[in-house]
Amino acid sequence: MQEKTLQRDILPHRDKLYRLALSITLHTAEAEDVVQDTMMQAWNHRNEWDEIANMGGWLSQICRRLALDRRQRMDRMSSLPDPTQQADRHTAFTGSDITFEQRERLTTICDMMESLPPPQNDVIRLRDIEGMTYKDIANELSLTEEQVKVYLFRARQRIKTAYSKIENYGL
Template identity: 35%
Template sequence: MSIEIFKTKILPLKTSAFRLAYRLVGQGVDAEDIVQDTMLRMWEMRVQWEKLDCPEGYLMTVCRNLCYDFLRRKIRQRGISIDDGFDIEDEGNPLPDKIIENDERMGQYEHILETLPPLQQAAMRLREEEEMSYCQISEKLDISQEMVKTSLFRARQKMKQMYLKQKERL
């Protein structure tokens, strides 16, 4: 992959990656670091990039995994002590159990999302993770806006049903 291709295909995804990272880690500086690491990893694998079916999806997956790694590292580094007063949560630093709970919830979301048909999965990812409009999604997936709305509705219904089934098992 050349520098031009990287600049035109990958760098424009930086904003979407930042939104995802910020949503997962909750702090702008950390999210920026994660996005920078994501871009570096994409550049380092430029030889294999052309073999990828969906470089955008791959970039978002790399970003999400780096966020999870960051959160795990953050929990380990805290080293909770009895004297820490860990029952008091400050807004910038959520409690470890909240971080783990959020991590588990995101893992559950990903698991359920992966069971959806490809069109519904793609529409959900574009809408929820990349925050695209119906119009942008219809252009990206080459389908009508009505089909986008229908796909998102069905995806949300299926995800809700599957979530409730999983919740019943627990």
């Protein structure tokens, strides 16, 4: 019964949670650990599943909290002298087929999204990375569609300013 719910209603969120964890930790292996921990925490609260109306939002909250904890731990570790203990955020996205340029711009966009105040960071992530409609975003974040549009507008204005700066420095 609960195994079925896990497979039907919880595991399908895995890749979305992974991208959220990735944009916070900037590290593929750490992000995977975070999603696994998120799933295990969700499983440990399985007696409350019936009361959760918005599973995606609930899982994202758990995942964000765990990812932020993980990032803090990584920052502490990277200040240690022993390099074998390091899981440095800026050796991030350690996939095999990724160029230096790709890594740079992924780091830039993740840092930019996460530097936005909540819920702007969630709104722009759900729109620009997950490609969700205003209606679905409103449901997931318990906002109205109008609020979603306002937050998205503010977020994109910030991005516009940030990328104009990149343009000016770049030229």
